[in-house]
Structures are given as structure tokens and as C-alpha cells.
Amino acid sequence: MSEKTNPTRKRLVDAATKLFYAEGIGRVSVDAVAEKAGLTKRTLYYHFKSKDDLIAAYLDGRDQPNLEQMAGWFDAAEGGADKKVEAIFANLARVARHPKWKGCGFLRTAAELAAMPGHPAVKAGARHKTNFEKWLAGALSSHDIAQAKMLAREIVLLMDGAFSSMLIHHNPDYVNAAGHAAATLIRARMAGKHAA
Amino acid sequence: MSEKTNPTRKRLVDAATKLFYAEGIGRVSVDAVAEKAGLTKRTLYYHFKSKDDLIAAYLDGRDQPNLEQMAGWFDAAEGGADKKVEAIFANLARVARHPKWKGCGFLRTAAELAAMPGHPAVKAGARHKTNFEKWLAGALSSHDIAQAKMLAREIVLLMDGAFSSMLIHHNPDYVNAAGHAAATLIRARMAGKHAA
DNA sequence: GCTTGTATATTCACTAGTTGGTATACTTAC
DNA sequence: GTAAGTATACCAACTAGTGAATATACAAGC
Numbered sequence: 114m115s116e117k118t119n120p121t122r123k124r125l126v127d128a129a130t131k132l133f134y135a136e137g138i139g140r141v142s143v144d145a146v147a148e149k150a151g152l153t154k155r156t157l158y159y160h161f162k163s164k165d166d167l168i169a170a171y172l173d174g175r176d177q178p179n180l181e182q183m184a185g186w187f188d189a190a191e192g193g194a195d196k197k198v199e200a201i202f203a204n205l206a207r208v209a210r211h212p213k214w215k216g217c218g219f220l221r222t223a224a225e226l227a228a229m230p231g232h233p234a235v236k237a238g239a240r241h242k243t244n245f246e247k248w249l250a251g252a253l254s255s256h257d258i259a260q261a262k263m264l265a266r267e268i269v270l271l272m273d274g275a276f277s278s279m280l281i282h283h284n285p286d287y288v289n290a291a292g293h294a295a296a297t298l299i300r301a302r303m304a305g306k307h308a309a
Numbered sequence: 310m311s312e313k314t315n316p317t318r319k320r321l322v323d324a325a326t327k328l329f330y331a332e333g334i335g336r337v338s339v340d341a342v343a344e345k346a347g348l349t350k351r352t353l354y355y356h357f358k359s360k361d362d363l364i365a366a367y368l369d370g371r372d373q374p375n376l377e378q379m380a381g382w383f384d385a386a387e388g389g390a391d392k393k394v395e396a397i398f399a400n401l402a403r404v405a406r407h408p409k410w411k412g413c414g415f416l417r418t419a420a421e422l423a424a425m426p427g428h429p430a431v432k433a434g435a436r437h438k439t440n441f442e443k444w445l446a447g448a449l450s451s452h453d454i455a456q457a458k459m460l461a462r463e464i465v466l467l468m469d470g471a472f473s474s475m476l477i478h479h480n481p482d483y484v485n486a487a488g489h490a491a492a493t494l495i496r497a498r499m500a501g502k503h504a505a
Numbered sequence: 506g507c508t509t510g511t512a513t514a515t516t517c518a519c520t521a522g523t524t525g526g527t528a529t530a531c532t533t534a535c
Numbered sequence: 536g537t538a539a540g541t542a543t544a545c546c547a548a549c550t551a552g553t554g555a556a557t558a559t560a561c562a563a564g565c
Contacts, residue, residue, distance in 0.1 A: 121514080136424045139335035143551060155553080156515050164551065215423040223477040224420035227411040228332045230479055238477050267490040270483065271463075274470030281419040281434050283426055287466065294463040294494065301497065317540080339525060351527080352541050360525065 122160045122170075124150045129171045134218050138168050138234075139225055168222065169233035175218055176241045180248060187252060194256035195299040198249075198268060202275065202292025206285040216280040220273060245269065259302045268295045318356045320346045325367045330414050334364050334430075335421055364418065365429035371414055372437045376444060383448060390452035391495040394445075394464060398471065398488025402481040412476040416469060441465065455498045464491045 128149035132141040143164050147154040161167040183201055190200030208214055215221070219238035226232045246269045254261035275291035278284075324345035328337040339360050343350040357363040379397055386396030404410055411417070415434035422428045442465045450457035467487040474483035 137335070137421055139333070139421065140424065142549075144549085153516055154551090155517080158552065159514065216420060220473050220477065221420040221423060223473070224412060224417040225333055225335065227417055227476055228336065235477060242474070242477055263486070266483070266486050267467075270470035270474060270487045270490065271466050272470065273473040274466035274468065277416050277419070277469040277473055278438070278466060280423055281416065281431060281438055287462070290459070290462050291466045294466065297497070298490065298493070301493070338523070340523085349542055350525085351543080354526070355540065 119160070121152065121156070125152065125157055125160055125167070126170050126174050129167050130174060133168065133171050133222075134215060135213070137225060138222060143167070165233065169237050172219060172222060172234050172237040172241070176237070176244060179241065180244060183245065184248065184252075193303070194253055194258050195296040195303065197252075197256075198299060199292045199296040202272070202288055202295065205272075205275065206279075206288035206292070209279050209285055209288060217273070217276040220276055221280075242269065242273075253299070258299060264298060264302055267298055271295050315356070317348070317352070321348065321353055321356060321363070322366050322370050325363050326370060329364065329367050329418075330411060331409070333421060334367075334418060339363070361429065365433050368415060368418060368430050368433040368437065372433070372440060375437065376440060379441065380444065380448075389499070390449055390454050391492040391499065393448075393452075394495060395488045395492040398468070398484055398491065401468075401471065402475075402484035402488070405475050405481055405484060413469070413472040416472055417476075438465065438469075449495070453499075454495060460494060460498055463494055467491050 125146065129141075129146045132146055132149055143157060144154050146167065147157045150157070157167070161170065186201045186204045187197045190197040219241050223235050223238050226235050229235070246265050249268060250261045250265035253264055258264060271291040271294055275288040278287035278291075321342065325337075325342045328342055328345055339353060340350050342363065343353045346353070353363070357366065382397045382400045383393045386393040415437050419431050419434050422431050425431070442461050445464060446457045446461035449460055454460060467490055471484040471487035474487075475481065
């Protein structure tokens, strides 16, 4: 049985995902994850060699679903690339209003593990952010946007800034402002198609 | 004796600042802070009613020094507002290379305390970010930049995104890209002076 | 069909250390 | 003497991780 589809392992990762995202990795004990999964801690340690290993599995498991969420919002929006990107931010501002929303799990984990830069979970976060940036660059260039790579990076920066600002202010205006800035940058490139 | 200038209290806040920033608030015990300050834990609890209180004092103490750092970089740079803002990011990219750099303490604390949105330390972080945004809006408008408030918010978003991206990728290119995007947005307003 | 062997999967009970916070007593300055 | 400040010693709860036993699944031998 594949490591990824093992049902017990999946139950543990699902439980870890809910708890780690809701409370933060440092505030959730391994016992709590095992109990949430309806298993004992010893079983957890059979499937994961350490808590750090479990944290990395949690973030690895969020990579694809998150990318699909973003791509779904982009594809569903009407209009040009500027409107489609702005729609991602608008959807983000909407879901961020929900009381269960607690920011970007990748960024929060990196913040908690700042003292351990080589931690596998930080690397998983970096991979996800890179994947998102690459997907966005591809989506922009297929909409005939000049300098899609540079633009994608700028939009990622605005999005991570939106996550952070929303987390600290609890005010969706910041997310919408980021979306507006992203759309402005895109339109500047749509018109000119030359470097800024 | 004022609460802020009490020397024993200051020793404790200084010790907390170093440890909390270096390790993260969840990974530093109250005992460790007391020991770093050369005092006992009981003395710490005489001056602070809880660890949460100490965390808030740590962030409150960073507000002014951080603002002065940013303003210093801005003032010292040659050129127009675009160059001055870009200089802030360039300095950020420089200091972020230092191995002791561990991101923005305000954002990291908000990330750790995401499950406690009303926590006094999160509020202290929000106050600091608001102070910075206001200072930046004032600095931009005194350089004759149109829509300084909107622009200041966009730059703050880019900066928080730069902090986050740098923390997860450990690559200063992200910080410089954010500075470049900020300068681009400023120049767009310097030329046109009309809404985007 | 039944036993046995073996690898996988799970549990119970435990450890050694750390945590935030406190009860009590001592010291110093006025 | 008294009040502010500091220290010693302690607690009950919780932490990540482990040792040893057990349960389940499945195949081989007969």
C-alpha cells in the first residue's frame, strides 16, 4: 500500500491538518492529533518518525488542494487576466472573513519554525509557494501578458502580504487593496508590454 | 518610577526581546527569559502578570525603534520618493542576509497567536503596522505623491509579502522584487497623478 | 481445513524533562 | 515598621518519544 493512500496515515494527516491549522503547530501536542484521529500516539509514531515529520506531511498534503483552489477561482472569473487575478483576491477576502480562517498555513508554519530554516516543513512551504508562482506565471503568459514571470512574483508578494496583513488586522480591506494593486500592475503590462 | 523606565523591567523586556525574536514566543520559556535577564522567574512574575503580558511588552518596545529604522533608511537615501522607498527594501534585503535575521517579529507573533485574535500582542503588532503605514503615507504625500494613502497601503502589503517570502525562501531576490514593484507603483502615480 | 510463520499494524503503560504559575520567606531602603 | 522587590522551592499538568506486548492479515505447508 502506497504511503500516501494508507487510510490510517491519511486519518492522522487529516487530524493534524485540522489541529495544526486551527491552533498552530507549537500549540498542538502529538497526543491531541492521535486522539482527534481516534488512534493512540504510539500508532502515530508507527507511521511518522517524529512530530516534525508529521508537520511536513501536513503541509505537503495542502500543496495540491491549495493550488486547485486558486486555479479554480482564476478560471471561474470573467474578463481578462487582471480581472481573473483580482477575483482570486476577492475570493480570498471572502473566505478570510470566516472565523475559522487563520491565515496561510504555509506562512504561519514558516513563521513558527523561523529558528529552524532547514526544517522539512519550511521546505514544503517554499515548494508550494514556488509552485503557485510558476502556475501563475504560466496562466499570465497564456493570457498574453508581457513579463509574466516578474509579474507573477510581484503578485505572489502582494498575496503573501495580504495574508499577513489580514492576520494581524483582521480587516479584509487589505486583501482587496492587494487585489487592486495586482490588477494595476497587470494592466500596466497589458498596455505597454515593455519593462517598468 | 515609571513602568517603562524601571531598570529591572527593562532588563526583562530586553531579554525577552532577544529570545522571543530568535526562537519564537512558543519555544521560549518564562524561565529562560528570567535566566537570560539574570533574575528569577518569581521576579519576572512580580513585574508582569503573565507570559502574554511579557509578549505584549516585547512588541510594544519594538514599535518605535522599528519605525526609526525605516525612517532612517528612507531619509538617508538619495533621489525621489521612489528611490527612497526602494532603498528601504534594499536595506531590508541586506540585513535579511544576516543569519540572526528571523523575519518581522510582529508578523511572526501574529502567526503564532492566530488562534487568539484578541491577544494584546497581536493588537500591538496591528498598532505598529498601522503606525508604519501612516508614517509612509505622510512621507509620500510630503514628496508630492498623489494618492499617498492608497500607495502607502500597497507598499506595506509588498513589504509584509517580502518579509514572508524571505522567511520561507531565504532568498533576498524576493525583497528586491518587492522594492522594484513598490518603486514602479510610485512612479506610476508621480507621472499621472490620477487613479489607477 | 487447520496450523504455523511472519510482517504489518495497533495498544497500554511508561519515562524523563519542561511548562506556566505560585506560596512563602527573605532583604533592603526609607 | 513597612512596603517594594527579589529569591528558594515547589506544583500539577503537559511534552515528545519509547519498550514491550498484542492483534490482525495473509501465505505456506500439509
